[in-house]
Amino acid sequence: MRLNRFSVLTLFYLLFLAACSSGGSGDDAPPISGGDDDPPPIPAPSSASLVFPEDDTECNTGVIDPNDDTKSTVTFEWNAAQNTDSYSVTVTNLNSGSSFFANSTTTETDIKIDRGVPYEWFVISRAQGTTETATSATFRFYNEGAGIENYAPFPAEAVNPERGANIDAASSVTLEWSASDVDDDIAEYEIFLNGGIEQDPTTSLGTTAETNLPDVPVTSGTTYYWKVKTTDSKGNSSTSEVFEFKVN
Template identity: 60%
Template sequence: MKITSKVYSVLTLLLLMACGGSDSSTDDTPPPPAVAAPSAATLVFPADNTECNEGVISSTDETKSAVTFQWNASENTDTYEVNLRNINTNTSTKSNSTTNDATITIDRGTPYEWFVVSKANGTNETASSTKAKFYNQGPGIENYAPFPAEAINPARGATIASATSVNLQWAASDIDDDIVGYTVFFGTDTNPTTELGTTEESNLDAPITSGAIYYWSVITTDSQNNTSTSEIFQFAVE
């Protein structure tokens, strides 16, 4: 029997439909919902600018103690990363936790800075808490050295407009609240050794010229003659 082209086309279409060959390229399946970004945690303990005296002294090394860091849980968070920096040595460590606390063994009689990063499964977005500084209590310490000063103006790595002078500004704190003065070193050397001056205020004018890069640091002194030295700050002038 002779099959006409019209009948052949109908048979082909029926065969394709029976074998799943119909055009179904459109996928109506909804995409998975986006993972919400985590929010920032709020630090609880140790609090900023305080002495931590709740650590459990190590039974094998009296120079160390175990401190339980605590923070308020943040929304849309699966894990927390505790970032801890030894201010004396400028070394940092990281610890992970699935709860809103973490016990970490650290040096006694030492200043630290810490903050928490919130993370969520299914997204690379993170959120960081504010930073806090504290002293981990040490044996026989009655008065603690000030925390190292931090640059306010110019900010670290900033480029400022051309001028003949700049007002250097910094922030410093001491858990004993007995800072008595600051000594500022300033110049174009990467390790400035020229003393710009001393002051009881947290700012000092410095002469500058266009096109130069300047470096500066601050030594903070308290009433017991304890001192701390800041990192070296840098800024450029247009």
């Protein structure tokens, strides 16, 4: 049997449709994996190890400002951290609470700060291509001041309860803190505590030579605010930040 021209064209059309149907469209094709062509993930930076100023020491190598002898420029130094391109340095005046910030692509930076004042500092490691960071330990130091023979203690830090803690219902709590002094001559601590809405504690719980005060009465459902005044053998003193905790 001979096929006419119309039948041949129809046959070719049906074969074309069948081929398209079996092959599928490009949109239905499975995604192509990158395989070896995918870029390797960016590793997270590691934390830096602080070098200078050292922790709980007096910094006496700063360059005094020739136009203002109440200030000096201190070179902050740390060890290189792995997988890190740059560093952010934070230096905080422990008397005023104000902070200074500096960025560096090396392992040191110069910052001008007040003399005869306690500071704390830490370094954040950063890397290009990732938002992950790593934070170093925090060091405290005194920047040497003119004619100072004995430095005030560093402000105490809360240990228990931790600041902002929610603790289980109880009738009493042990307050615990840590403190240090360049001259290592802390004599006593005075503890202040208020419960309720008053956020600047003024009620003294007395003094102690220890770094804890046990059996402090508390009431469930109350938020407490407390602070520590640290005094050394020369009468120099410092007062901590206000710490907060809630008894559930």
